[in-house]
Amino acid sequence: MKLSNILPLARYTFVGSFRSKIFLVLILFGVLLLLSSFLLSILGQEQEIRVLTDLGLASIEILALFTSIFLMVNLILEQIEQRTLYLVLTRSVSRAEYLLGNYFGTLAAIFACVVLMTLLHAGILLFKGWDIRAEGLVYFASVFTSFEKIVLVSALGLFFSIFSTSAVSALVFTIFLWISGHFAVELKFLAGRLEDGALKTLFKGIYYLVPHFHYLNARDIWISYSSQFGRMIAEGTLYTALYSAAALLLAHLSFRKKEF
Template sequence: MLLAIIRVTFWEGLRNKAIYGISLLAGLMMAFTVVLSGMIMRDVGKVATDLTLSTTTFAALLVVLFVGITILARDIERKTVYLAMSRSISRSRYVVARFLGLGLLQTLVLALLLMASLSTLLLVKQMYTSYFGTVSFLMVAVAHLFVLIQMLLLSALSILFSMVASSPFVTFMLTTITWLIGSSTQEVKQMLESTDAVQIALPTTLIIKLAYYLFPNFALFDLKAIAAHGLAVNLPKLGISLVYGLGYSVAVLSLAIILFKRKELV
């Protein structure tokens, strides 16, 4: 039954029409990368890498927001979760199966985006060899892996929010806000800690620091600068980020399971 729910979740996601729109948008953005590279003729490789990775992150984020968050939220809203519960599957196994199904979908999406990114970069390199510079294709692949970790964590959060939200729209808003805050708190905190930072009121500073420690730090998984500019790779830091992302996902999913067990489905 667990494998059946994983499979149903995966195919339900693939049949969602939003997937095709997101794929088209990602394809157009990759094509735009090739066009824009021809207009710059300087550090072409860095620009192309940054754009392709930005496209990957944006497309994967859209998959979570417009495909992932609707699956479990609509199950609860439409009471179709009763069908799974009637098959004698526990609520915890049901939540885990849904998460794994979404994770499988995200893995496929990121694999396709990786192929598209590498193809785009190879095309740009062939067209503008003299201006391409040095780009680590291995780091581009690693950057895609960390985008996947981001989206797995965000999917776990969307499942958690669906347990407390009254509708898929509320889940969508909570997930979006969490993404925006989690992607910016590290930069804001570093600005506050810099010696030449503008003086900010104490309550505002406390709120920013609280948000930094409370919300997931998605900036840890952003490797665009490393891949595009050939910066030194800190392997221990990457390992910590990987453990942080997976550990945070497990913690969030565990909390979602606890809430789901206490949730009235009537």
């Protein structure tokens, strides 16, 4: 695996994403969403900053997640359809390098988008008198874990787009796992309540399969385990890395023998 192949691919994907109209429209939409949360926060009166923080963080996460799912699902499929991958794969670029370059390039574009929206949001919060010293750590940890969710969901989106070879089915599978991932704890609880048998095994299996997003909710972790905050965020990061690596490995296994 050569970094000298992955980097130009990532850079090219990054620039290409930023120049695509869809991406720019999504950024504009994100900015509008943040500005509207600014207006909505007025309804919160004495809880204004709390409402503004929650709405803003949710907006950043949801918008970036949908952007990443949309971009990732279409990324390789579009290149197959437009045949632009011919000129890459007929060079000494391995299929793994090709996937990783595209994956990291798209992630970098989404990361830049998240940073832009976070700066805008934090600026609005500061303007409203937000105490960055008291709440800054949890706020930026929340943005960080939101990006971890994006890293993980993007890897799933990439895998499904290659495995299913249809953007619609890839989109459905990815969104299904994303939603299921928010109910991982409930799945475990259900499995625990069931008597031994096929159903229990099925629920347990699904529990291990879906992404465990409860590891990546910084605000909940802070509220419940503030003394172990750093360790739990680190564990969440490790989980993200392992889960994403597994999804990318599956994507590679589907892609390596693909014919064009």
